[in-house]
Structure formats: structure tokens, C-alpha cells
Amino acid sequence: KHGVLTRKSHADMDGKRTPRGRRGWKKFYAVLKGMILYLQKDEYKPDSDISEVDLKNAVRIHHALATHATDYSKRPNVLKLKTSDWRVFLLQAPSEEEMMSWIFRINLV
Numbered sequence: 601k602h603g604v605l606t607r608k609s610h611a612d613m614d615g616k617r618t619p620r621g622r623r624g625w626k627k628f629y630a631v632l633k634g635m636i637l638y639l640q641k642d643e644y645k646p647d648s649d650i651s652e653v654d655l656k657n658a659v660r661i662h663h664a665l666a667t668h669a670t671d672y673s674k675r676p677n678v679l680k681l682k683t684s685d686w687r688v689f690l691l692q693a694p695s696e697e698e699m700m701s702w703i704f705r706i707n708l709v
């Protein structure tokens with residue numbers, strides 16, 4: 601599965617609050633492949649290699665949990681992704697349908 605997702609980092613590894621200056625929203629082209637959610641700068645191209653920056657932004661979603669971020673009301677269609685190393689991301693999808701689809705696919709892994 602792939603599509604546009606806008607990301608906000610809420611907590612870093614070990615659950616510590618992401619500090620000011622790194623809490624902004626950033627748009628990515630997301631690709632879910634196996635147990636990894638790649639957050640890429642540029643659109644998905646099936647045969648191109650993944651750049652170093654894109655690898656840094658990749659999130660392991662094994663044992664992660666995705667839920668609708670009902671406690672976040674500033675933007676619509678936002679899901680909360682908690683990873684197994686206690687990071688927390690907010691990910692905004694372009695529509696409710698897309699948000700539900702990402703939640704379903706992430707939790708299936």
C-alpha cells in the first residue's frame with residue numbers, strides 16, 4: 601500500500617516527548633512494504649533504490665499499534681502510530697477512507 605501521509609513526531613524512542621523544533625508536520629510519500637513503513641520524500645517508484653534519508657525516516661511497524669487519533673482535533677483523518685520502541689507518530693491521511701485503510705493495514709502486520 602502507498603499514498604501521501606503527513607507526519608508529526610509526538611514521542612521519540614523510550615516514549616520521551618519529541619522536543620520543540622522537531623514537532624512540526626511534514627508531508628511524505630508513504631510505502632508499506634513487509635513490516636516497514638517507508639516515509640519517502642518523493643513519490644514511490646517501484647524499481648528505484650531507497651535513499652539514505654528515506655531509510656532514516658522508515659518505521660518498523662512490527663508490534664506497532666495504529667488507532668484513530670480521536671484526542672487530536674486540530675486536523676482531520678489523523679491516526680496515531682505507536683511503535684514497539686515507544687515512538688509515537690501522528691499521521692494525517694488525505695481522507696477518512698485512507699486513514700481507515702492505513703490503520704487496518706498497519707495492524708494486520
Ligand code: I3P
Nearest residue numbers: 608610619620621622623624625672674675
Ligand atoms: C511545532 C509545530 C507543530 C505544533 C507543535 C509545535 O513546532 O508548530 O505544528 O503542533 O505544537 O511544537 P516546531 O515545528 O518548532 O517543533 P500542532 O500542529 O499539533 O499544533 P505542540 O508542541 O503542542 O505539539
